[in-house]
Amino acid sequence: MASLAIQRVKREFKEVVTSSEAENSQIKLEMVAENLKHLQGEIKGPPDTPFEGATFILDILIPDSYPFNPPKVKFATKIWHPNISSATGAICLDILKDQWAAAMTLRTVLLSIQALLASAEPDDPQDAVVAKQYKETPEIYHMTAKFWAEFFAGGNPSSYSADLRQKVKSLCDMGIQSLDAVRALSHYNWDATTAVESIFS
Amino acid sequence: MPVIWLYYTNKESGGRIPVMVEWDWNVFKLKQAITSQLGRVPNKLIFLGKEIDNKTKLRDLHMIEFSTLYCVLATNTMPRVNNTKLRVYGSLSPSLPSRGYDIQMPMSAGPLDPSGIHVELEGEYYVPMTSHWDKGSEGVFDFSFRRYVADSDTVSEVSEHIYEHLGEFSLHTSQISYETMKSKRRYFSVFCRDVCNTITRGKLLVRCWNCKSNHFTLSCDPSCWNDVTGDVITGSCVSCKCEGIRAEFYFNCINHPQQESIATPLKQVKMNERSVECIICAESPDRLMVFECTSLHATCLPCFTEYVRVNLVSRLFRYESSVGYSLGCPAGCPNSLITDAEHFRVVGDELYERLHKFAAEEFVLAEGGVLCPAVGCGEGVIPGTKDRLITCEACCHMFCRKCMDRAHFGVCERSLSVRGGVAGVNLKGSAIRSSWRFGGDGRDRSEESQDWKESSNIKSCPGCNAPVERDGGCSHITCSVGVCQLEWCWLCEKEWNLECREDHWFD
Ligand SMILES: [Zn+2]
Ligand SMILES: [Zn+2]
Ligand SMILES: [Zn+2]
Ligand SMILES: [Zn+2]
Ligand SMILES: [Zn+2]
Ligand SMILES: [Zn+2]
Ligand SMILES: [Zn+2]
Ligand SMILES: [Zn+2]
Numbered sequence: 141m142a143s144l145a146i147q148r149v150k151r152e153f154k155e156v157v158t159s160s161e162a163e164n165s166q167i168k169l170e171m172v173a174e175n176l177k178h179l180q181g182e183i184k185g186p187p188d189t190p191f192e193g194a195t196f197i198l199d200i201l202i203p204d205s206y207p208f209n210p211p212k213v214k215f216a217t218k219i220w221h222p223n224i225s226s227a228t229g230a231i232c233l234d235i236l237k238d239q240w241a242a243a244m245t246l247r248t249v250l251l252s253i254q255a256l257l258a259s260a261e262p263d264d265p266q267d268a269v270v271a272k273q274y275k276e277t278p279e280i281y282h283m284t285a286k287f288w289a290e291f292f293a294g295g296n297p298s299s300y301s302a303d304l305r306q307k308v309k310s311l312c313d314m315g316i317q318s319l320d321a322v323r324a325l326s327h328y329n330w331d332a333t334t335a336v337e338s339i340f341s
Numbered sequence: 342m343p344v345i346w347l348y349y350t351n352k353e354s355g356g357r358i359p360v361m362v363e364w365d366w367n368v369f370k371l372k373q374a375i376t377s378q379l380g381r382v383p384n385k386l387i388f389l390g391k392e393i394d395n396k397t398k399l400r401d402l403h404m405i406e407f408s409t410l411y412c413v414l415a416t417n418t419m420p421r422v423n424n425t426k427l428r429v430y431g432s433l434s435p436s437l438p439s440r441g442y443d444i445q446m447p448m449s450a451g452p453l454d455p456s457g458i459h460v461e462l463e464g465e466y467y468v469p470m471t472s473h474w475d476k477g478s479e480g481v482f483d484f485s486f487r488r489y490v491a492d493s494d495t496v497s498e499v500s501e502h503i504y505e506h507l508g509e510f511s512l513h514t515s516q517i518s519y520e521t522m523k524s525k526r527r528y529f530s531v532f533c534r535d536v537c538n539t540i541t542r543g544k545l546l547v548r549c550w551n552c553k554s555n556h557f558t559l560s561c562d563p564s565c566w567n568d569v570t571g572d573v574i575t576g577s578c579v580s581c582k583c584e585g586i587r588a589e590f591y592f593n594c595i596n597h598p599q600q601e602s603i604a605t606p607l608k609q610v611k612m613n614e615r616s617v618e619c620i621i622c623a624e625s626p627d628r629l630m631v632f633e634c635t636s637l638h639a640t641c642l643p644c645f646t647e648y649v650r651v652n653l654v655s656r657l658f659r660y661e662s663s664v665g666y667s668l669g670c671p672a673g674c675p676n677s678l679i680t681d682a683e684h685f686r687v688v689g690d691e692l693y694e695r696l697h698k699f700a701a702e703e704f705v706l707a708e709g710g711v712l713c714p715a716v717g718c719g720e721g722v723i724p725g726t727k728d729r730l731i732t733c734e735a736c737c738h739m740f741c742r743k744c745m746d747r748a749h750f751g752v753c754e755r756s757l758s759v760r761g762g763v764a765g766v767n768l769k770g771s772a773i774r775s776s777w778r779f780g781g782d783g784r785d786r787s788e789e790s791q792d793w794k795e796s797s798n799i800k801s802c803p804g805c806n807a808p809v810e811r812d813g814g815c816s817h818i819t820c821s822v823g824v825c826q827l828e829w830c831w832l833c834e835k836e837w838n839l840e841c842r843e844d845h846w847f848d
Contacts, residue, residue: 144621144622144643144644144647147622148621148622151623205647205651207621208647208648208651208652209651209655232817238657238819238821239673241671241672241673242620242621242644242648242671242672243620243621243638243671243672243673264817
């Protein structure tokens with residue numbers, strides 16, 4: 141790894157750890173296996189969003205050409221959001237692509253991703269199914285996003301979560317994996333019949 | 342208050358004034374009083390035939406009321422030297438040992454201007470980060486120091502503000518040594534193209550525009566870059582005996598001044614006089630590459646080199662008709678493109694050549710031209726607006742402008758999509774990085790074009806045929822070729838449209 145990349149990551153590590161956001165446990169950064177190339181980030185779901193109370197783990201890879209090229213970041217925690225792939229966790233965020241600037245840091249990356257959770261851009265989606273739901277049936281999107289946050293990321297339970305859990309369970313009883321069940325149900329706006337059909341067809 | 346007489350002289354004037362004093366004052370305080378009364382800085386004070394020392398109290402000089410003092414005024418405030426050593430006594434901070442410090446002080450800014458003070462103490466250097474000189478309130482130093490330890494990379498901030506009253510300082514004018522600090526001297530940076538092949542220190546020279554003789558006297562000194570690069574300054578030439586002839590400025594590399602060589606000035610490489618940090622690595626080197634954004638962001642030269650290299654290889658330079666093919670501030674600031682391409686020479690000859698090739702291609706595309714698709718060619722062709730079939734002048738390959746395939750008759754079926762379709766939809770910021778896969782000389786597209794067609798990670802832009810490599814991310818691609826910038830869909834290989842947004846499973 142280039143010495144500048146190492147030097148920068150060390151410094152940015154310190155910046156995150158000593159930041160006021162880290163103090164308020166909004167963001168967190170850790171090394172994976174003592175390796176500065178592979179880091180693990182953590183962000184809290186912002187208040188007044190379906191993600192409130194949830195904690196999301198991010199997988200961060202630092203390229204050798206860092207900071208001239210952006211870090212590769214994806215969600216390790218499952219999330220339902222128009223700009224994040226519900227399957228792979230890939231993020232559609234300009235600063236992780238062509239709007240990256242060498243003066244940005246891991247702290248700004250974590251905060252930008254947190255900000256993305258608070259303001260989705262459905263016209264520029266990473267996940268078209270989620271984006272479509274977001275635009276056409278915002279109530280269902282909100283419910284689904286909140287359920288995913290609760291189910292996968294320790295978010296606060298909502299009034300309808302027992303109901304949705306019951307639907308997931310009924311699919312699991314047919315021998316479907318719970319992750320596949322949640323995905324299919326979310327995809328088909330919680331219509332259990334269509335979801336089951338899609339899985340078995 | 343007791344009064345003493347002060348006789349003052351300098352080259353132009355002289356006189357006698359009464360000065361009110363306190364016997365408790367030291368000589369430095371007296372000098373301050375004289376300065377505020379005369380508006381001039383006393384260089385030396387002489388009492389009973391001897392120069393008196395700043396630290397000494399007036400009482401200890403056995404001065405009495407109406408004593409006469411002689412004062413030599415500094416000509417034009419202070420000597421015109423850049424850096425001067427002053428010795429300061431007293432403790433700068435409780436955490437620093439109390440003893441004498443050698444302070445490097447730029448005198449050109451006026452007397453006692455502490456900006457740029459360097460404190461050197463047993464291998465440790467203290468450089469003020471912020472400084473404030475309050476003349477009104479008894480001269481309070483308010484510094485926050487950065488500590489550098491010699492022979493080590495560690496830098497720590499001595500963040501406490503240090504207050505010190507002038508009374509505790511004693512400035513020995515006799516100890517001023519006009520020793521200019523070599524390392525901090527200002528100089529021009531040039532790119533030595535012939536010999537060193539790197540950024541070196543340059544010497545600005547002048548010669549007669551007419552006969553190229555160096556026996557040339559300027560009518561006035563240049564004061565800015567425009568003076569040096571333009572043709573505004575004149576002079577007289579001894580060799581061809583011309584008066585008012587144009588002066589020609591040029592640069593020489595300091596490493597081999599006798600040799601005729603090309604050294605091009607790098608205007609944006611500047612001396613780092615205020616300990617500015619590189620925005621990429623936070624080092625504070627002697628020289629910086631300064632961008633022309635409003636924040637004047639700067640990087641060190643190694644970071645600049647790497648920044649240029651990475652962005653050139655990934656073809657992320659931008660083409661703007663007023664500037665050409667260039668690169669802006671690494672913080673992403675607007676209006677910060679580097680205007681003089683000489684700065685890009687830092688990446689070495691091979692990549693610099695490639696830059697010119699890219700720039701030429703961008704120019705062709707900007708002018709409505711196309712690049713020849715023949716294997717191994719890539720020549721830029723600017724055809725007439727109506728021609729569909731184009732013949733490349735370099736390789737004689739004839740191709741269809743619409744599908745970029747071999748020339749064919751009839752209507753072209755695979756016409757490239759029309760740009761600008763998705764009205765009113767915000768598609769910004771979803772581009773992925775694309776890279777042209779050229780070999781070192783930028784000419785061997787032949788072999789590479791074979792393997793990029795085979796790899797599923799590489800497709801060509803439907804707008805301009807530039808090969809684009811996808812390394813993850815969404816299917817919404819924005820072409821990075823400056824004039825193209827087509828937004829297209831990775832899956833359909835067509836212009837990005839409403840269906841793409843809503844119908845594809847993106848993963
Ligand atoms: Zn040289
Ligand atoms: Zn001449
Ligand atoms: Zn640097
Ligand atoms: Zn800038
Ligand atoms: Zn050709
Ligand atoms: Zn055709
Ligand atoms: Zn293109
Ligand atoms: Zn598409």
